[in-house]
Amino acid sequence: MTKLKSKTQPNPKTPKKEPVPLSELPKPTLVKPDRSPKGKARVIYWHRTDLRLTDSPALTRALDIQDIEYFWPIWCFDPEYVYRHRVGVNRWNFLLESMNNLSEEYTKLNAKQKLWVVRSRPEFVLRKLVKDWGVTHICWEKDSNAYSKISNVRDEKIFALAEELGIQVIATPGRHLFDPDEVIKQNKGKPTMTLHQWQGVTSKMGEISRPSSTPTSLPDPGPSELQDNHEEDWGKYDGVDLNADVRTGKDTCFDSLAGPSSSPFSVPTMSQLGFPPSTTTINGGTIEGHRRLDLFLSDKEKVAKFSKPHSEPTSLEPSTTLLSPYIKFGCIGIRELWWGCKAVVVEYRKKGGKGETKEPENMFGQLEFRDMYACAEAAVPHFERIRGNSVCKYVAWSLQNQYDDEGNEILPRPRDKDEQAEERFQAWKEGRTGFPWIDACMRQLKHEGWIHHLARHSVACFLTRGQCYISWERGMEVFDEWLIDWDPASNPGNWMWLSCSAFFSQYFRVYGLVSWPQKTDKSGALVRKYCPELKDFPDKYIYSPHLAPQGIQEKAKCIIGKDYPFPILDEHLEKEYCIARLKDAYHLNYHGDHEDVLNGTAEKKLIGIHEENGHTREKIVDGKEDEKKRKRVLDGEGAMDKFVKREKK
Numbered sequence: 276m277t278k279l280k281s282k283t284q285p286n287p288k289t290p291k292k293e294p295v296p297l298s299e300l301p302k303p304t305l306v307k308p309d310r311s312p313k314g315k316a317r318v319i320y321w322h323r324t325d326l327r328l329t330d331s332p333a334l335t336r337a338l339d340i341q342d343i344e345y346f347w348p349i350w351c352f353d354p355e356y357v358y359r360h361r362v363g364v365n366r367w368n369f370l371l372e373s374m375n376n377l378s379e380e381y382t383k384l385n386a387k388q389k390l391w392v393v394r395s396r397p398e399f400v401l402r403k404l405v406k407d408w409g410v411t412h413i414c415w416e417k418d419s420n421a422y423s424k425i426s427n428v429r430d431e432k433i434f435a436l437a438e439e440l441g442i443q444v445i446a447t448p449g450r451h452l453f454d455p456d457e458v459i460k461q462n463k464g465k466p467t468m469t470l471h472q473w474q475g476v477t478s479k480m481g482e483i484s485r486p487s488s489t490p491t492s493l494p495d496p497g498p499s500e501l502q503d504n505h506e507e508d509w510g511k512y513d514g515v516d517l518n519a520d521v522r523t524g525k526d527t528c529f530d531s532l533a534g535p536s537s538s539p540f541s542v543p544t545m546s547q548l549g550f551p552p553s554t555t556t557i558n559g560g561t562i563e564g565h566r567r568l569d570l571f572l573s574d575k576e577k578v579a580k581f582s583k584p585h586s587e588p589t590s591l592e593p594s595t596t597l598l599s600p601y602i603k604f605g606c607i608g609i610r611e612l613w614w615g616c617k618a619v620v621v622e623y624r625k626k627g628g629k630g631e632t633k634e635p636e637n638m639f640g641q642l643e644f645r646d647m648y649a650c651a652e653a654a655v656p657h658f659e660r661i662r663g664n665s666v667c668k669y670v671a672w673s674l675q676n677q678y679d680d681e682g683n684e685i686l687p688r689p690r691d692k693d694e695q696a697e698e699r700f701q702a703w704k705e706g707r708t709g710f711p712w713i714d715a716c717m718r719q720l721k722h723e724g725w726i727h728h729l730a731r732h733s734v735a736c737f738l739t740r741g742q743c744y745i746s747w748e749r750g751m752e753v754f755d756e757w758l759i760d761w762d763p764a765s766n767p768g769n770w771m772w773l774s775c776s777a778f779f780s781q782y783f784r785v786y787g788l789v790s791w792p793q794k795t796d797k798s799g800a801l802v803r804k805y806c807p808e809l810k811d812f813p814d815k816y817i818y819s820p821h822l823a824p825q826g827i828q829e830k831a832k833c834i835i836g837k838d839y840p841f842p843i844l845d846e847h848l849e850k851e852y853c854i855a856r857l858k859d860a861y862h863l864n865y866h867g868d869h870e871d872v873l874n875g876t877a878e879k880k881l882i883g884i885h886e887e888n889g890h891t892r893e894k895i896v897d898g899k900e901d902e903k904k905r906k907r908v909l910d911g912e913g914a915m916d917k918f919v920k921r922e923k924k
């Protein structure tokens with residue numbers, strides 16, 4: 276079984292069939308752009324992370340090309356993405372549903388149209404389509420950083436190939452409020468590390484564009500035959516399969532370039548990809564995305580008074596918009612949401628509405644945060660890891676990525692020598708930490724592919740600086756696999772925020788594992804849903820069942836330590852220990868690009884400082900009076916089954 280790997284670093288130890296360098300590919304018979312008998316344009320529009328027709332500046336621009344003879348909206352089902360990016364079933368399902376929905380939307384505009392799915396790498400597909408269909412133009416929504424991270428295909432590669440093939444490329448930004456490349460340029464090449472900074476730079480860049488118009492008609496597609504449809508090299512992939520343990524069936528998706536002859540160019544199914552059905556209740560698609568958007572915008576007061584910190588992570592129905600999966604896959608346009616909210620707020624004000632919220636907690640602030648992370652990610656090499664990352668503070672976390680002498684990440688990741696940390700990490704991932712709030716959030720995440728922002732805060736804080744002191748790289752990878760809305764900038768960015776590695780530095784502020792969820796729900800509805808073994812506990816113990824007297828456990832038919840785990844650690848003691856070490860790390864103030872981090876000596880140095888300052892587990896526990904507790908923590912047993920406070924019956 277293959278374990279989780281870095282997305283950007285190929286596994287140096289695993290032989291992998293590298294894509295053939297462009298220079299070594301057989302030269303196709305070049306087709307001149309004016310191959311069309313009438314000198315007209317034959318355009319392919321390459322959908323990637325923009326599965327919509329609305330508010331798409333890139334699609335609008337593509338359709339504005341003069342004298343279009345044929346137009347094919349295409350999707351390259353890229354085996355690099357299917358095999359070399361770790362993705363759970365819920366995200367696969369959402370993607371396929373969104374592709375099917377987009378295809379239907381195209382057919383509504385022109386009965387001959389659909390989303391033409393070609394099952395191969397973009398480089399191969401482009402060559403093939405130029406040769407067989409006489410394509411003269413390729414257009415797409417520009418998002419080079421994010422896209423290259425998920426597929427390993429860099430936009431520059433396609434630009435170079437297009438030049439070689441003599442066709443025209445039109446890449447148009449549209450995924451963010453402002454083009455991250457432009458923002459970085461205005462910010463003198465630097466990343467935006469605070470919202471204030473992002474706002475300062477973009478305030479000089481004019482107004483956010485209005486949503487572009489939705490096409491009302493579409494040119495016909497041209498001929499769609501592909502020669503050598505079964506040519507072996509087109510789609511096959513024989514490297515490591517990072518989704519091996521998600522895939523339960525045989526993958527037949529890449530048997531041919533255009534898919535099964537019964538439904539050529541169709542969207543693959545979950546079973547064609549060898550995946551089992553999804554578990555989520557969140558459905559993909561631009562129609563569903565717009566339904567949710569309209570629903571949100573129809574509640575004027577909710578829009579005007581939206582306040583992220585006051586939303587409820589504990590509620591069974593999402594208390595925020597749940598638009599993130601639709602934004603991630605581009606099922607709705609970001610300007611539709613922005614300007615939709617603006618219009619609502621203006622109307623609310625006009626009608627004398629009160630209590631309007633301000634940035635950053637209102638909806639505009641949320642969308643600006645997303646752009647801020649995108650503008651940081653695009654400017655910072657190795658944003659998704661610690662080593663080499665210039666904005667990430669160095670902390671001697673457990674379970675950090677490991678690198679060989681040449682600086683390549685060692686994959687598959689060897690089991691860490693720190694057994695306790697490994698066990699804590701597995702317990703966190705599997706939702707069996709013995710802290711019901713954390714376990715419910717992690718189980719919801721795996722089942723639904725989405726959890727509330729503040730639930731993400733809770734589990735990320737617990738795993739990293741709050742209690743476990745495990746590298747944010749590990750947590751980020753789990754989110755990467757399970758989140759439907761996974762985003763290559765927002766995910767690492769928020770993990771750095773929560774672990775106080777970048778963007779946020781108040782490491783002494785830690786979420787309580789019992790007190791925090793109690794603020795918004797004393798009855799523990801989310802725990803009762805996702806940890807059903809605890810459902811009959813009284814409210815008083817729902818977030819701390821290990822404190823319940825034996826009689827109550829028996830009545831709830833759940834004996835702690837047998838039917839549900841004891842807490843894996845002492846919340847307050849570990850918090851103290853974490854804060855002490857973070858203080859040292861902040862004092863040392865190394866970042867991921869410091870030479871000691873690069874040459875591997877930083878960890879030893881920082882651990883030496885912890886020892887000098889008495890910031891070791893032994894010393895922290897020494898200060899505690901409870902001898903029994905002291906012994907158990909030092910023995911590294913973690914679980915608090917023997918020393919937890921037990922109330923009398």
Ligand SMILES: Cc1cc2nc3c(=O)[nH]c(=O)nc-3n(C[C@H](O)[C@H](O)[C@H](O)COP(=O)(O)OP(=O)(O)OC[C@H]3O[C@@H](n4cnc5c(N)ncnc54)[C@H](O)[C@@H]3O)c2cc1C
Binds near residue numbers: 600732773
């Ligand atoms: C550890 C961690 C990892 C995260 N990983 C991701 C990720 O991979 N992809 C992702 O889209 N969001 C991520 N977030 C941010 C945030 O939790 C989600 O965007 C939000 O919960 C999505 O739910 P919503 O659509 O109901 O949000 P709403 O509150 O309704 O906000 C609307 C939109 O604003 C954007 N947004 C809001 N907050 C943030 C934020 N902090 N950072 C970036 N964008 C934001 C999202 O696009 C969101 O859909 C992460 C947060 C944490 C703490």
